[in-house]
Amino acid sequence: MKLGLALPFTAAFSMPQYLALVAQAEAAGYDTLWTGEVATEGVTTMAVLASHTTQVNIASGILPVQTRTPTLLGMTAVSLGHMAPGRIRLGLGVSSRIIVNQWNGLPYERPLEQLREAVQIIRTVLAGERVNFEGRFYRIKNFRLMQPPPPKPVPIYLGALGPRMLQLAGEIADGVLLNWIPPEAVPQSIRQIEIGARRAGKNVADLEIAAFIRTSVTDDPAAARAWLARDITGYAIVDSYGRFFAECGFAKEVEAVSAAWKTGDRGGAVKQISERFLDGLGVVGPADFCRRRLAEFAKAGLTQPVVFPFSPDPDPVPTVIRTLQAVAP
Secondary structure (H helix, E strand, O other): OOOEEEOOOOOOOOHHHHHHHHHHHHHHOOOEEEEOOOOOOHHHHHHHHHHOOOOOEEEEOOEEHHHOOHHHHHHHHHHHHHHOOOOEEEEEEOOOHHHHHHHOOOOOOOHHHHHHHHHHHHHHHHOOOOEEEEOOOOEEEEEOOOOOOOOOOOOEEEEOOOHHHHHHHHHHOOEEEEEOOOHHHHHHHHHHHHHHHHHOOOOHHHOEEEEEEEEEEOOOHHHHHHHHHHHHHHHHOOHHHHHHHHHHHHHHHHHHHHHHHHOOOHHHHHHOOOHHHHHHHEEEEOHHHHHHHHHHHHHOOOOEEEEEEOOOOOOOHHHHHHHHHHOOO
């Protein structure tokens, strides 16, 4: 089974600790190291990974197109593609209204249309062609790389959740990154991806379909499940994720979480995350159980389950090491 590993750099790690984790992950045979952009900026971490590995693939999961111009994103992919030829995957998405509008002071409107335009421009940049583009969101004249394109193509992945984004990913991307999804819901997401792929004359079997899966190998599951419940709550109160969780069969839980949250009862909201909700979205327990559960995600249709190690402990390093070693391919 091909596995990815989510390994963003955060303040929980010293640089020596982080590089040791990276070395262990590459030696353990993970296919791709994924780094996001939530706690820290993502491209810097990708550059560190590119310069301290030789074989493992490196992917962003996910860089929002609204906070960087498409020409800059194209140049980023080109630079990384020269640092680690054939090993870079450019994961893109649309972020949220809070991050784009409130945190960055930028407009947030018609995000799917903006993503489509951005991907078109980025592909032109990656091909080394001159960019002249007149769209709703971008107007670019006479941009062209001052260096050759990378020696090997840089695939573009899209982070996707709802049907329209899944279809867009199937249509214009080389791969898809799912998130917070139970294995039972993977087939319905793939059906949406397939609709988009057919629209573009593509075969869905040629696309990488990955998903972040929160995983903790532990003999004390209670603490890890409590941490997981808090994390899920933070997503369940976001409209897009709330709708998605409801479509996955957790409508009662989402409604109860939302009701408690709106009254200011944060602790009560967390308590509405049911055991089956935790079982569906997380992989927590002994090593054998975690390996079997990850295999169920692959059997559901993922071409790359992405282990996202987490720990409730103040020092997460021991649990992260134990998890990446215990479930390694």
